[in-house]
Amino acid sequence: MPRELPNRSGDGSSLVTSAPPSNDPNRVIASLARDQVNLDLKTVDLCFLAGLYLRADKAALASFEEDVLIDMFEQVCDVVEPGAENPRKRATHAIQRLREQRMLARVDGAGIVRAGDYALTTLAAAVVQYFLTDEALTRESLTLLTGTLSAQLAEVLAAAKKATDTETWKSKVSGPLRVTVSELVSGIERRQRGLDAQQEEVQAEIAKLLQSDWFSAVDRCQLLLDTTTSTLNELNEILLRDTHLFVALLLEIQGLATAAENREAEETVQRVIEHVDRIAAWGSARQQAWSEYYQYVHRYLRDVVRLDPDRALSQRLRDQAAAWPTSPFFLLVAHAPSIRLLRALEARVERPPVARPRTEREADPEWVEPENVHADIEALVAQAIDGGASTLAEVSSRVLPKLPEALHYAAAGRVADAVGRLARVHGEHERPWAPVLSRLEVEDWTVDGRDMP
Amino acid sequence: MSATTFHTLEEALGDEHYPEVDLALRRGRHIGRDDGTMYEYLVDAQALLEAFYRRFGCELIQQSDGYFYLLPSGDRLGRRQLSAGEMLVGQTLALLYLDPATLQHGGIVGREALLQRLSALLGTDVLVRTLDPRRARRGKYDERIAAEAVRTKVGDALRRLAELGFVDVLDDTRLRLRPALMRFAEPVRGLGDRSAALERLVRVGEVVLDDGEQASEDDASLDEEPAP
Numbered sequence: 001m002p003r004e005l006p007n008r009s010g011d012g013s014s015l016v017t018s019a020p021p022s023n024d025p026n027r028v029i030a031s032l033a034r035d036q037v038n039l040d041l042k043t044v045d046l047c048f049l050a051g052l053y054l055r056a057d058k059a060a061l062a063s064f065e066e067d068v069l070i071d072m073f074e075q076v077c078d079v080v081e082p083g084a085e086n087p088r089k090r091a092t093h094a095i096q097r098l099r100e101q102r103m104l105a106r107v108d109g110a111g112i113v114r115a116g117d118y119a120l121t122t123l124a125a126a127v128v129q130y131f132l133t134d135e136a137l138t139r140e141s142l143t144l145l146t147g148t149l150s151a152q153l154a155e156v157l158a159a160a161k162k163a164t165d166t167e168t169w170k171s172k173v174s175g176p177l178r179v180t181v182s183e184l185v186s187g188i189e190r191r192q193r194g195l196d197a198q199q200e201e202v203q204a205e206i207a208k209l210l211q212s213d214w215f216s217a218v219d220r221c222q223l224l225l226d227t228t229t230s231t232l233n234e235l236n237e238i239l240l241r242d243t244h245l246f247v248a249l250l251l252e253i254q255g256l257a258t259a260a261e262n263r264e265a266e267e268t269v270q271r272v273i274e275h276v277d278r279i280a281a282w283g284s285a286r287q288q289a290w291s292e293y294y295q296y297v298h299r300y301l302r303d304v305v306r307l308d309p310d311r312a313l314s315q316r317l318r319d320q321a322a323a324w325p326t327s328p329f330f331l332l333v334a335h336a337p338s339i340r341l342l343r344a345l346e347a348r349v350e351r352p353p354v355a356r357p358r359t360e361r362e363a364d365p366e367w368v369e370p371e372n373v374h375a376d377i378e379a380l381v382a383q384a385i386d387g388g389a390s391t392l393a394e395v396s397s398r399v400l401p402k403l404p405e406a407l408h409y410a411a412a413g414r415v416a417d418a419v420g421r422l423a424r425v426h427g428e429h430e431r432p433w434a435p436v437l438s439r440l441e442v443e444d445w446t447v448d449g450r451d452m453p
Numbered sequence: 454m455s456a457t458t459f460h461t462l463e464e465a466l467g468d469e470h471y472p473e474v475d476l477a478l479r480r481g482r483h484i485g486r487d488d489g490t491m492y493e494y495l496v497d498a499q500a501l502l503e504a505f506y507r508r509f510g511c512e513l514i515q516q517s518d519g520y521f522y523l524l525p526s527g528d529r530l531g532r533r534q535l536s537a538g539e540m541l542v543g544q545t546l547a548l549l550y551l552d553p554a555t556l557q558h559g560g561i562v563g564r565e566a567l568l569q570r571l572s573a574l575l576g577t578d579v580l581v582r583t584l585d586p587r588r589a590r591r592g593k594y595d596e597r598i599a600a601e602a603v604r605t606k607v608g609d610a611l612r613r614l615a616e617l618g619f620v621d622v623l624d625d626t627r628l629r630l631r632p633a634l635m636r637f638a639e640p641v642r643g644l645g646d647r648s649a650a651l652e653r654l655v656r657v658g659e660v661v662l663d664d665g666e667q668a669s670e671d672d673a674s675l676d677e678e679p680a681p
Contacts, residue, residue: 005457175467190651203557210553293559299486303518303632305542314551316641321544325583329651330534331636333481333617334511334523337531 010042019021019183022050039101047076048094048132049103051122053128063107066115069095085332140236141191146242149184152176152247159257160265169260173253174268184355185275195235199290202228206297215309218301236283243280248275373403377411392445393434395419400437412440425452458497465501470494478506478513478523479530483519483633493611496520518632520618526658534661538584538610540637546620547637550630560630560680561623568607577603 041049051072064072073091077084086091095118098104103423108117120128159172202224209217209224209260250273257265303315378400383397397413400408419425424447431443459465474491477484484491495502500516506513510527525532535543540627549555549562549570571580581599584606615622619636637644639659640650656659 143456203559206559207553214553257568261508296559297556299519299632303635304551313638313642314548316647317544317548317551317638318574320638320641320647321541321548322543324541325575325579326539327638329654329662330533330536330540331660332524332534332658334479334525335481335531336534357529 002112009364023237030115039099041101041103042129044076044080045094045098046127047080048073049098049120049124050128050131051076053125056120062342063119065117066095069104069118075352103127115265122146138191139231139238142188142235142238143190145184145188146238146246149181149188150242150245150249152184153246153253157249157256161254163260164260169257169262169265173257173262174265175267177253177265177272178212181272185272185279188279189275189282192279193287195231197250210305214311215305218305221297221301225297229290229294230326236287239280243276250276254334265329270326275312298345372413373407373411376424377403377414378418382414382422382450383449385419385423390447391434392416392419392425392447393436393442395447396440397435400440408437408440412436412442416442416445419447423450456639459501462501465498466505467496468494469573471498477618478521480531481522482618483520483522483631483636485518485618485632487526487621487629490619492519506581516632516635518635519557520631522618522633524658526543526603530562536610536613538606539626540615541575541580541583542567542607542610543614543619543637545574546628546630547634548574548613550634551633551638560628561627564607564628565626567628568604571607589643658670 010353016138028057037450052069055061055072056064068165070088070091073094074087077087077090082185095104099106099118104118105121106116107119156173156176159168159176163169163172206221206224209221213220245339250269254266254269254273257269308314379400384395387398388397394413399415400411402410425445428444429451433441434444435441459468465471470491472495474484474494475493483498484495485491495513495515499521500515503513506523510529511523511525513521514524515521524532544567546562548565550560555562575583577596580603581594585599585602611622611628614620617633618631619633620631623629636659637666639654640647643650651660651662655662
């Protein structure tokens with residue numbers, strides 16, 4: 001049986017996924033990469049999710065029985081891919097696909113005992129909301145939001161004036177600022193993004209109108225331009241007026257927090273001030289950008305469309321450009337060369353020759369000890385064999401300590417070579433490893449005394 | 454500013470904008486509304502500067518599309534004709550300027566869109582033959598290398614057109630089209646015969662038909678040094 005949705009707020013904010021616990025971008029990205037998170041939603045999947053979302057919204061359902069899901073998928077399939085075969089099987093696959101992508105969750109816990117109940121996850125709700133939401137900033141919504149925000153800030157200011165202990169600061173000032181005020185400011189920002197999207201649509205609409213109707217579309221384009229311009233002007237006026245008020249209230253709260261030495265409240269106020277500054281900056285930036293666009297389109301309508309009502313110029317220019325290689329002409333432009341700047345006269349500077357002090361640089365050679373480790377190794381090996389060493393390991397152990405430690409590894413091979421040449425050696429088929437000093441091992445041989453030359 | 458800002462030539466030449474505007478005009482730049490105070494200065498000083506520049510053997514032209522430029526009519530000031538690359542790119546940009554689709558982005562187009570339009574308009578072979586005739590004269594050419602050469606030539610042409618004020622290069626991929634591009638459409642603006650329009654433009658010194666002066670495609674600046 002369908003169940004009631006618990007605690008649904010009107011704006012759907014309870015369905016929005018909360019921010020991940022860590023805000024460190026590196027950690028978040030690493031964690032997403034590690035989990036190989038990805039989304040692959042086809043049109044039919046999105047329509048299916050939207051259908052479920054709207055149905056849940058209308059009937060206040062918290063979950064759906066499996067049959068309801070399949071029924072909804074079949075209805076969606078009829079619209080999106082009419083004539084598709086095996087809709088029931090496709091529904092099973094779609095449900096599985098959406099569960100794997102954490103869009104649908106089974107909520108009954110009955111396992112295989114009976115068919116399950118499913119609910120949309122917050123991720124699915126957020127995705128659907130994105131496509132359904134049509135929130136744009138309007139004069140009414142902005143006035144309402146700024147009015148509520150200003151009342152809220154006045155309350156917080158009153159509480160800050162009365163706050164005497166840390167707990168009161170936290171519950172009556174920092175808390176409301178962090179939650180209620182930030183939510184309201186975010187609400188304005190979200191609607192600003194909605195209005196941005198609307199402006200893009202208007203720009204596309206103007207281009208489309210001219211593309212299809214050219215001269216007949218001039219008045220409609222002008223109307224679209226003027227409507228958006230007046231909306232932006234109105235909104236910007238409200239934003240300019242009200243954001244000054246918000247900042248003044250916030251600065252007063254911040255002053256009280258500073259006086260009370262409450263760092264937490266101070267920082268929270270600062271964050272809200274930055275947020276408010278951002279929404280104020282949006283207003284002027286958008287108005288500037290729109291003003292440039294407005295002027296451009298206005299000039300276009302006046303200089304291009306009105307002067308060429310039959311739209312013949314584009315075609316004639318296209319023909320001219322296509323035929324240009326065979327009948328060329330060249331525009332002339334002014335081309336005054338740059339003024340030549342002669343190099344300033346300067347007296348010739350005598351550069352001193354490169355020299356160094358005279359001195360005797362030839363030094364007499366010095367006597368140094370000869371270095372011939374290889375000859376030394378051979379002599380030391382002969383000495384060790386004569387001294388009675390009976391294995392390669394024993395010879396190496398006698399020879400290597402007399403050489404620098406850095407050469408021990410390389411010298412071990414040369415010792416083996418010298419032993420092989422100077423003495424009769426025998427090795428077993430599987431030669432045992434024997435330790436030499438503390439850090440080396442060699443495959444051992446038996447040494448039977450020196451070969452007589 | 455109003456039209457009565459400057460009463461005498463001395464006042465006009467004494468204005469802080471004059472040196473910058475004068476140098477830009479003499480280098481062939483087209484100064485339009487997008488240039489802000491430089492354009493406003495020209496509007497204010499137009500009557501005085503027209504007579505002033507006539508003494509140098511050139512005309513200060515103002516077009517209804519909202520831009521000024523200097524057109525040498527004698528030999529006192531150097532002049533140059535645009536190269537084949539600049540002409541082709543200029544005409545294609547003018548087409549894009551007229552296209553309502555460009556409106557959506559406030560007159561900003563991508564280089565890729567320009568290359569696509571050029572290629573659609575003329576075809577690769579004609580483009581290579583026009584922009585890189587030496588390679589085409591050698592007969593068979595490698596398509597990939599020829600395409601790269603065309604892209605380079607288009608890039609060079611864009612750089613020079615930007616210096617002349619036909620277009621603003623915003624970054625590596627985007628261009629802002631300026632009203633001065635309509636100069637490229639001048640021969641076809643009227644409804645009359647194109648040849649007659651061209652003849653008139655040749656007569657007033659706006660265009661030349663003969664590319665005999667075009668010594669080298671690589672050397673776009675066919676300078677005519679001013680007479681001593």
